[in-house]
Amino acid sequence: MLRVEDINVFYGKIHAIHDLSFHVKEGEIVTLIGANGAGKSTILKTISRLMDPSSGIIKFRGEDIKKVPPHQIIDMGMAHVPEGRRVFSKMTVYENLEMGAYIRKDKREILEDLEMVYKRFPRLKERLKQPAGTLSGGEQQMLAMGRALMSRPKILLMDEPSMGLAPLLVDEIFDIIEKLNQAGTTILLVEQNAHKALKVADRGYVLETGKIIAEGKASDLLEDDSVRMAYLGG
Amino acid sequence: MNIFLQQLINGLSVGSIYAVIALGYTMVYGIIRLINFAHGDIMMMGAYFAFITVFATGMPFYMVLIVSMVLAAVLGVTIESLAYKPLRKAPRISALITAIGMSLFLQNLALVIFRADPKIMPAIIPKRPIMIGPIQIGTVTITTIALSIFFMVLLDFFVKKTKPGKSMRAVSEDKEASILMGINVNKTISITFAIGSALGALGGVLYSVAYTQVFPTMGVMPGLKAFVAAVFGGIGLIPGAMLGGFVIGMIETITKAYISSQWSDAIVFGILIIVLLIKPTGILGKNEREKV
Numbered sequence: 165m166l167r168v169e170d171i172n173v174f175y176g177k178i179h180a181i182h183d184l185s186f187h188v189k190e191g192e193i194v195t196l197i198g199a200n201g202a203g204k205s206t207i208l209k210t211i212s213r214l215m216d217p218s219s220g221i222i223k224f225r226g227e228d229i230k231k232v233p234p235h236q237i238i239d240m241g242m243a244h245v246p247e248g249r250r251v252f253s254k255m256t257v258y259e260n261l262e263m264g265a266y267i268r269k270d271k272r273e274i275l276e277d278l279e280m281v282y283k284r285f286p287r288l289k290e291r292l293k294q295p296a297g298t299l300s301g302g303e304q305q306m307l308a309m310g311r312a313l314m315s316r317p318k319i320l321l322m323d324e325p326s327m328g329l330a331p332l333l334v335d336e337i338f339d340i341i342e343k344l345n346q347a348g349t350t351i352l353l354v355e356q357n358a359h360k361a362l363k364v365a366d367r368g369y370v371l372e373t374g375k376i377i378a379e380g381k382a383s384d385l386l387e388d389d390s391v392r393m394a395y396l397g398g
Numbered sequence: 399m400n401i402f403l404q405q406l407i408n409g410l411s412v413g414s415i416y417a418v419i420a421l422g423y424t425m426v427y428g429i430i431r432l433i434n435f436a437h438g439d440i441m442m443m444g445a446y447f448a449f450i451t452v453f454a455t456g457m458p459f460y461m462v463l464i465v466s467m468v469l470a471a472v473l474g475v476t477i478e479s480l481a482y483k484p485l486r487k488a489p490r491i492s493a494l495i496t497a498i499g500m501s502l503f504l505q506n507l508a509l510v511i512f513r514a515d516p517k518i519m520p521a522i523i524p525k526r527p528i529m530i531g532p533i534q535i536g537t538v539t540i541t542t543i544a545l546s547i548f549f550m551v552l553l554d555f556f557v558k559k560t561k562p563g564k565s566m567r568a569v570s571e572d573k574e575a576s577i578l579m580g581i582n583v584n585k586t587i588s589i590t591f592a593i594g595s596a597l598g599a600l601g602g603v604l605y606s607v608a609y610t611q612v613f614p615t616m617g618v619m620p621g622l623k624a625f626v627a628a629v630f631g632g633i634g635l636i637p638g639a640m641l642g643g644f645v646i647g648m649i650e651t652i653t654k655a656y657i658s659s660q661w662s663d664a665i666v667f668g669i670l671i672i673v674l675l676i677k678p679t680g681i682l683g684k685n686e687r688e689k690v
Contacts, residue, residue, distance in 0.1 A: 239580065253571065254571055263568050263576075263579045266580045267579075311579075
């Protein structure tokens with residue numbers, strides 16, 4: 165479904181991503197794990213065209229994404245839940261969800277999807293008229309996810325959804341990720357919390373300074389000694 | 399007492415002109431963090447557009463106003479795409495200097511085309527004094543206040559309820575997240591310039607009708623005061639620009655009437671300094687931490 169081939173990405177003069185390739189098949193949860201600064205967020209930003217690779221090809225459902233302007237990526241069925249949630253803090257929860265459906269014109273179905281989001285995140289429904297900036301971190305993460313779902317994505321790119329959340333909430337978020345996947349959404353998950361990520365994922369890639377150093381089935385990576393030493397705390 | 403009420407209404411009228419001009423500053427600042435110093439000159443161009451339209455067509459006031467606002471919107475969008483858009487990723491100071499350059503360019507363009515001598519703006523709003531109790535109000539004053547408030551209400555509705563209005567708010571908060579939502583950021587910025595410039599032209603037309611003159615540097619002082627109003631209310635905040643405009647207009651009028659007409663500008667700018675010392679984010683501004 166998503167195929168990244170030999171991409172190189174630069175941050176100014178810094179060579180952040182080196183000849184990186186990986187793929188995500190339909191229906192999978194694939195996770196990219198690695199330490200801070202390994203280039204995980206850069207990869208997601210490059211896939212959703214917020215950044216441009218200096219070389220390499222990214223194909224989504226067979227189409228080269230370079231041919232699509234950044235703001236039309238979402239039309240292709242790709243939604244990105246960015247690092248730090250990035251909800252519109254001065255807009256209400258409801259307006260944030262509306263912005264998620266910005267590209268859509270099918271009003272009836274939008275309402276149905278709103279109901280679906282309320283069902284998945286009941287806490288958002290209680291806070292619809294509140295500015296998003298007044299929500300707690302966990303609620304903002306749920307809003308960011310709900311907002312992304314409003315575009316009816318085929319694939320969801322999630323950047324550090326557990327960042328800065330209390331352990332109980334982290335469990336809740338990963339639970340939701342699994343449920344979304346079961347409902348048919350393909351997920352590319354970037355996480356520092358490698359253990360949790362590998363637990364829910366089908367496959368994983370381990371990144372170090374912009375390169376993939378290990379890949380395989382998530383269950384195998386969980387057992388792999390070198391991965392355990394480096395990322396799972398021994 | 400009656401004189402005081404009269405002055406209040408004058409202040410309201412002057413203030414509403416400042417308010418509509420201030421909206422242009424604040425909307426543009428809100429969306430691309432640029433103080434568009436050419437905005438006062440877009441207001442001046444708006445006044446010239448109206449002047450030309452009156453003489454070329456003899457259209458009634460409301461038509462003249464619409465033509466002027468549309469032309470100013472086109473001018474604003476053109477300036478943005480030619481001068482500011484290429485600098486979107488450059489340091490902010492580059493765009494600021496460009497804005498000052500654009501301001502001088504527009505003034506000198508007007509000087510070359512229309513000459514330095516002030517043109518007399520015909521009385522396109524029929525002048526008839528209206529008595530409300532003991533207070534006498536001119537039709538120009540009433541029209542100015544009514545039109546300004548009408549467009550402010552319209553803008554408020556647009557920004558709060560319509561899709562392009564909401565995308566404006568989204569882009570002003572977070573451009574990257576807006577792109578992820580599928581919002582065309584460039585288009586949204588263009589819409590903002592179009593609306594801001596049209597409101598500038600509204601201010602320019604009302605100003606030129608009230609003071610019956612059009613000249614190339616007429617945008618400088620009202621532009622500066624509207625900028626003060628926008629900062630006073632909290633730059634980037636639409637209600638702040640409205641409030642700031644009315645307050646500055648009121649202070650200026652009252653000062654002129656009761657203290658000294660020579661001191662009024664000094665007092666207005668003095669107030670700006672005091673406000674910035676006490677509350678750097680303006681009256682309605684919140685102290686926000688810069689997002690990293």
